[in-house]
Amino acid sequence: MSEADLKSEPKAENMSEMAENFKKGVLIIAMLLLFVATFQLYFSIEKIIDTWFQYQYASIFKAVYYLFVLVVSLYIIRLYILKR
Structure with a gap:
């Protein structure tokens, strides 16, 4: 193996790890938004019941x-x- 091949392997692993962390971050943000939206929907339906x-x-x-x-x-x- 040449020296250039050895240097590119850690860089590829680092990019793969960054992509995986990015996906996890997006998933966590989406879960938080889902959590907030679920509570808002829950309390909105209560108000609708009181109104209708x-x-x-x-x-x-x-x-x-x-x-x-x-x-x-x-x-x-x-x-x-x-x-x-």
């Missing part, structure tokens, strides 16, 4: 909504646990 339904029925619809959120959350957690 009369006050005596709002608690019924909120209970159904919370049950739906609970079932979906448990399903996602179950999928995550089964993957491992």
Whole structure:
């Protein structure tokens, strides 16, 4: 192997590592944005229920909504646990 080949290998590894770190950073930012958007959606739906339904029925619809959120959350957690 020539000296030029030896110098280019660490550079290629460094670029590959930088690309991998960049992908991880983008994934973390996307997850944070997803987290914030999920909470905003959750509280917006609560406000919609309060606006669209009369006050005596709002608690019924909120209970159904919370049950739906609970079932979906448990399903996602179950999928995550089964993957491992």
